[in-house]
Amino acid sequence: MKTEKNNNSKFEIDFFELMFLAEVCIPPVPIARHVFFDRLHRDYYDNMSKEQRKEMFEHIKKNEKFDKKNESCLNFYNRFNPRNQYKLTVNYGGKIEYVEAYLHEGNYHVNKNQWVGNGYIINVD
Helix, strand or coil: CEEEEECCEEEECCHHHHHHHHHHCCCCCCHHHHHHHHHHHHHHHHHCCHHHHHHHHHHHHCCCCCCCCCHHHHHHHHHHCHHHEEEEEEEECCEEEEEEEEEECCEEEEECCEEECHHHEEEEC
C-alpha cells in the first residue's frame, strides 16, 4: 500500500504492518496515535481492497481496547463495517451523482466530518 505525506515524499507500508500500527493506535491514546487512528478512514480506507477493509475491521474490533463508546472507535466501526456501506444517488443542483457512504449517527457520511444532507439524497442502495 502506498501513501503520500506530501507531494515530495512517498512511503510504502505493508497491509499487515498497517494493521498492527492501527492496533496500537486504538483510542484512548496520546494525540499523535489518535490522529493516525482517525487517518485510517480518511487516508487509507480508499487504498484498501474490500477484503483488506473487512480484515482490518474484524481484527481491530476484537481488540480489548476497542470501545464503541469512544467516538473515534465508533466512527471506525461504522466506516469499516462491511454491512454499513451504501451507494447513494444524490442530486446536487440538478446534477445527479453517485456517492459511497456509511451510516454514522443517523447521517450518511463520506468521511468523519462530512456527510450528505438528506435533502440531496434521491436513493440509497
